[in-house]
Amino acid sequence: AQSVTQLDSHVSVSEGTPVLLRCNYSSSYSPSLFWYVQHPNKGLQLLLKYTSAATLVKGINGFEAEFKKSETSFHLTKPSAHMSDAAEYFCVVSNNAGNMLTFGGGTRLMVKP
Amino acid sequence: DAGITQSPRYKITETGRQVTLMCHQTWSHSYMFWYRQDLGHGLRLIYYSAAADITDKGEVPDGYVVSRSKTENFPLTLESATRSQTSVYFCASSESFGNTIYFGEGSWLTVV
Numbered sequence: 001a002q003s004v005t006q007l008d009s010h011v012s013v014s015e016g017t018p019v020l021l022r023c024n025y026s027s028s029y030s031p032s033l034f035w036y037v038q039h040p041n042k043g044l045q046l047l048l049k050y051t052s053a054a055t056l057v058k059g060i061n062g063f064e065a066e067f068k069k070s071e072t073s074f075h076l077t078k079p080s081a082h083m084s085d086a087a088e089y090f091c092v093v094s095n096n097a098g099n100m101l102t103f104g105g106g107t108r109l110m111v112k113p
Numbered sequence: 114d115a116g117i118t119q120s121p122r123y124k125i126t127e128t129g130r131q132v133t134l135m136c137h138q139t140w141s142h143s144y145m146f147w148y149r150q151d152l153g154h155g156l157r158l159i160y161y162s163a164a165a166d167i168t169d170k171g172e173v174p175d176g177y178v179v180s181r182s183k184t185e186n187f188p189l190t191l192e193s194a195t196r197s198q199t200s201v202y203f204c205a206s207s208e209s210f211g212n213t214i215y216f217g218e219g220s221w222l223t224v225v
Contacts, residue, residue, distance in 0.1 A: 041219075043117075043218040043219055044156075044216040090155060090156070100158060101158070103156040105153065106155055
C-alpha cells in the first residue's frame with residue numbers, strides 16, 4: 001500500500017520570498033513521485049517527477065524537489081514566489097506498475113503582493 | 114495540440130438520471146483514467162483502462178460504469194446519479210507504465 005501526506009493544507013508567502021511545500025510518503029517499494037499544480041477551474045499540470053534517478057529534481061517554472069529516502073519526504077521548493085504561483089499543489093506517488101496514482105490532500109499556496 | 118478533452122465541462126442533473134461524461138485523447142495513449150476530486154479527499158481513482166476493451170476498478174468504482182471500444186475514447190457513465198456523486202471529474206491518460214499522466218480540464222457535475 002502507498003500513501004501521501006501533505007503536511008500543510010494552506011501556505012501563504014509574500015511575493016519574492018521562498019516557497020516550501022512539504023510532502024511525506026509511504027511505499028513498500030521504490031516509488032515514483034510527482035508534484036502537480038492545479039490553477040482554479042483548470043486541470044492538473046505536471047511540475048516535476050522523480051523516478052529513481054537524481055534525488056534533486058528540477059521542474060518547470062523554477063520549482064524543484066528533493067527526494068530523501070531516509071526521511072520519506074519529497075518537499076517542493078522555489079527560491080522566489082511569483083503571484084502566478086498561487087494555486088493548489090498535489091504531491092503524488094505512483095504504484096510499481098505506474099498505472100495508479102495516490103494523491104495527497106493538496107496544499108493551497110497563496111502569494112501576497 | 115488538443116491533448117485530452119472532456120465534455121460536458123459543466124453539468125447539472127437530477128437524482129436518478131443517467132449521465133455520461135466523455136473523454137477523448139489525441140495522443141493514442143494506451144492508458145486512460147477517471148478520477149474524482151472532492152474537498153478533503155484529493156483525487157481518487159474511479160476506473161482505469163490499459164487498452165481498448167480492457168478496464169479495471171480503481172479506489173471508488175461503485176455507481177460508475179466505463180467502456181473503451183476505441184483507444185481514444187473513455188466515457189464514464191453514472192447509471193443512476195446520486196447527490197454523493199456531485200464532484201469534479203478528471204480524465205487522464207498516459208503512454209505506458211510509469212510515464213507521466215496527463216489530465217483533462219475537468220467536468221463539474223452537480224446532482225440535485
